[in-house]
Amino acid sequence: MNETTGADKRPDWSQIETVLLDMDGTLLDLNYDNHFWMEHLPLRYAQIHQQEQAEARRHVTALIQAQRGTLNWYCLDYWSRTLNVDITSLKREVGHLIQYRPGTEHLLQFLKTHAASAYIVTNAHRAGLEIKLAAVGLHQYFDSDRIISSHDYGEPKESAGFWSQLQQTLDFRNEHTMFIDDNDQVLEAAARHGIAYLYGIAQPDSQGEVSGEPYIRIYRRGQSSPSDAQLVPMLTDLGDLVP
Numbered sequence: 001m002n003e004t005t006g007a008d009k010r011p012d013w014s015q016i017e018t019v020l021l022d023m024d025g026t027l028l029d030l031n032y033d034n035h036f037w038m039e040h041l042p043l044r045y046a047q048i049h050q051q052e053q054a055e056a057r058r059h060v061t062a063l064i065q066a067q068r069g070t071l072n073w074y075c076l077d078y079w080s081r082t083l084n085v086d087i088t089s090l091k092r093e094v095g096h097l098i099q100y101r102p103g104t105e106h107l108l109q110f111l112k113t114h115a116a117s118a119y120i121v122t123n124a125h126r127a128g129l130e131i132k133l134a135a136v137g138l139h140q141y142f143d144s145d146r147i148i149s150s151h152d153y154g155e156p157k158e159s160a161g162f163w164s165q166l167q168q169t170l171d172f173r174n175e176h177t178m179f180i181d182d183n184d185q186v187l188e189a190a191a192r193h194g195i196a197y198l199y200g201i202a203q204p205d206s207q208g209e210v211s212g213e214p215y216i217r218i219y220r221r222g223q224s225s226p227s228d229a230q231l232v233p234m235l236t237d238l239g240d241l242v243p
């Protein structure tokens with residue numbers, strides 16, 4: 001497949017009525033979350049419970065991995081209970097790492113001028129969400145009714161049930177809807193629901209790896225051959241979508 005420039009990835013904006021945006025790893029640098037869960041939390045857990053650090057890290061990491069892809073994984077109340085620490089206040093300790101990804105403000109400024117309705121659609125828990133919205137000032141771009149947490153629906157974005165509930169609430173038309181997310185399983189769920197304009201993120205974490213692939217292949221329900229796959233462009237800079 002040929003290399004594509006940013007401009008090739010731009011949608012025909014006259015076709016877009018609804019824009020759904022993931023938050024962590026899409027609008028915001030995933031470094032904050034990765035650093036918190038993999039470094040800061042195990043360290044503070046060891047201090048709070050007076051455990052040896054390597055032991056605490058193994059314990060915390062194993063518990064976290066066991067909940068991957070579930071709502072518990074994203075639920076701060078669950079982790080406060082399970083680990084017996086105040087997760088929200090520990091999250092505030094590294095709040096300086098909450099930052100926009102490249103091009104986020106460029107895209108959000110553009111969306112203010114565009115007729116499409118833009119929403120944050122996140123698996124983030126409401127408590128953690130508030131810390132992030134306040135840290136970078138996301139409220140200036142999204143009124144509170146434009147911020148949707150999957151916790152309100154009781155199902156994560158990875159599940160089909162989430163997407164049918166979201167559609168009932170927002171009443172968007174799939175063929176005129178754009179969705180950007182850094183999580184492949186979430187993109188797959190959105191593709192299966194029928195959302196037409198999908199985008200992935202090449203480097204969700206500023207300190208992490210960059211995907212060299214210009215596209216990821218997503219299979220809709222009932223498809224298996226490579227020619228049926230939906231090609232989802234990977235974005236490095238969200239501003240590449242702006243005309």
Ligand SMILES: [Mg+2]
Binds near residue numbers: 181
């Ligand atoms: Mg994400």
